[in-house]
Amino acid sequence: MEIKSITLKNIGLFEHLELPLAPTPQNPSNITVFVGNNGAGKTSILNALTISLSWFIARLSTEKGHGSYIAEDDILNGANGATIKVQVCDSVETSVYPDNTARDNDVQWTIAKTKKGRKTNYNSQLTDCSRLASYYRNALSQDAQVSLPLIAFYPVERVVLDIPLKIRTKHTFLQLDAYESSLSQGVDFRRFFEWFREREDAENESGISDEVLNQLKPLAETHQDIWQVLKELQASAKDRQLTAVRTAIRRFMPHLDNLRVRRKPCLYMAVDKNGETLNVAQLSQGEKSLMALVGDIARRLAMLNPALENPLIGDGIVLIDEVDLHLHPSWQRRLCDRLLDTFPNCQFILTTHSPLMISDCKNILVYALNNGKIQELPSQYGQDVNTVLLDVMDTSIRDPEFESKLNDLLDAIQDSNLSQAHQLLRELMAEPTHQNNLELVKAKLLLRKQELRHASHS
Template sequence: MKVKRVILNNIGPFEHLKIPVAPTEQNPTNITIFVGNNGTGKTSILRALATSLSWFLARLRAEKGSGNPIPEDAIFNAANACAIQIDVYDAHQPSTYLQLNGIGDSFEWILAKARQGRTSEYTSHLNDCTRLANYYRNAITHDDQTSLPLIAFYPVERSVLDIPLKIKTKHTFLQLDGYDNSLVQGIDFRRFFEWFREREDTENESGISEDLMSQLKQLAEINQDVWQQLKQLQASAKDRQLTAVRTAISRFMPQMDNLRVRRKPRLHMAIDKNGKTLNVAQLSQGEKSLMALVGDIARRLAMLNPSLDNPLTGHGIVLIDEVDLHLHPSWQRSLCERLTETFPNCQFILTTHSPLVISDYKYVLVYILTNGELQELPSQYGQDANTVLLDVMDTSIRNQKIDIWLNDLLDAIQASNLSQAQQLLTELIVELPTNQNHLELVKAKLLLRKQELRHANH
């Protein structure tokens, strides 16, 4: 299941906006990214998609289920009403079944909202949404191993909670529970921890616990043949869903390995970082944020795809606002590539403020938002971050005051106004840190020296 297009009428800052979503004929990628200044509507697009998709999830759970309404404060300026139209296609399911039931693989539905006391020129049409949801409900009714598409939204307010020591409320972890809070809350680390602990308990019952394996390995008298048999038994008992989560995290964070629950000296989650065991609570905010995001996507895919040998190959639509949030620049660079490598059949719709996210991976569809208008950007692959900052994000590559100062200095040198150039250079040297090897300042000194020598020879 993938979004083909979304049309926004009087939503947020947009009066009328049509947005083709990747993959398109011209751009076969699974990643669409929106960039733009704050207030240009990036989040409005993601929230509109999440709102529309919530009706599919609601009708998947119950035939007449209701999703989230469009909030009145999302209506454009003084408009009386608004509407979100979403076009999706679902070619993952057997097309013969879809055609025999007159469904096809393309679906379109409209969600409308009028201001209180106003009439609307828009009307909600949710028949296709219901038909698609009915197909999946019928499919899992006849086969409870049927794969379901992941639908998830991670807002900018997503938080990484400390891991709870006690679980007060017991939750179920059935297939449809993979959708719990997937469009309203983002990352629920409490639910993640409870799910992980339950799966690991089952895993340990059918195999050998990590702690016991460590103890056995330390026994010098153990026979190597017996040790190999023990390792094979341990590998065969690994829980497929937990393996998917651990694999996803290690692909994004190669220095991290072996996520697990520890019960001594107190209940906590542990992970090996560069071979050293740490409490997950000891990780940096960026490490916890990335681990929680990737782990949550993997967990939901594992729950929704019970029959897949590798749940990470499940299909779905994932919306992430400010995907670069809390991430080190080196992680921002590799983010898109690792998303597609780890979750190859998921469609990602992202927003970012980072030039590294859009310039370090070739296969992305990038849109820039300006004054309620949308423009597709040419590929930024291979561009340096400074060029992207200047050309795409309209942001100076350095402090504006220093930038003007340097430009005035270069202009004075070019105009052979040597006394003014020397004065500006002296002022800049005083202004900038003495331990800073400022490349532009070094260039200016060389240019000024050449001009001084040229004038001295004349």
């Protein structure tokens, strides 16, 4: 499943906005990125997508289910009503159709809202949404192992809670439970930990745990045939869903490995970091945030695709607001590529403030927003960060006051106004933090060359 386009009327800052989303013929990757200042409307677009997709999830669960509604506060000031329309492409299983013929299922639906006491011609149109959800319910009725599309939204206020020492509430982790809070809560280590522990308990019951295998290793290594049988038994009992989660986290964070639940001396989630075993709670906020995000996407894919040998190739739609939040610049550089490598059939719609996110990945679709206006940008792949900051994000690469004085200094050197140049240089060098500034070092060299040139002509 993927969203081909979204059309907004009177939503947030947008009076009328129609946007195709990647993949497109010009941008074949599965990633669309929105950039812009705070308040430019990036989150409004993600929220609109969330409202529309919530109706598909609701009607997949029950025939007459209700999703989220447009809030009156989301309607453009001065407008009487608003609409959100999405066009979705979904290739439905062959068995769903009466004539057993698979086909690309292009559908669209509209969510409308009229302000109280006003009148408009806007009406919600949910026939296609209900029809698509009905197709999936039919498929589930015929085959409980059929794959379902992932739909998830991770807001800026995504939650990363501490892992609980005790689990007091019993939860179900059935296939449709993968949609629980998928559009409202973001990431939650508590639910992730409970799911992980339940799967690992089942994995250990059906096979040999790593701890037991390590204890048997000294005894069994003298009998290689027995040792080989034990390792094969362990490998065959590995839980497919847990393997998917561990694989996804390892691809994003190669320095972390072997995520597992430890039960002694107390219950906690452990991970090996550069060969050292740590409690996940000991990781940095950035590490925990990324692990929770990637782990949650992989967990939901694993639950929704119970028959896939590799659930990470399942399809779906993932919305992430400020995807660069808490991430080191080196992680920001690789994030888009790793999303595509790890979840190749998911469509990602992201917002960011990081120039590295759009300059280090090929074929992504980038939109720049500014006060309700939107512009599709040419590829920024290979551009240096300063160029992206200046040209795309309209942000100076230096402090504006320092930039102005530096330009005055360079102009004075160029005009051979040496006394003024020396005065400006002294003022700039008065700040201790400027002593080793590369631009000032260059300016000093230029000034010295200009002085030598004048001396040779005198």
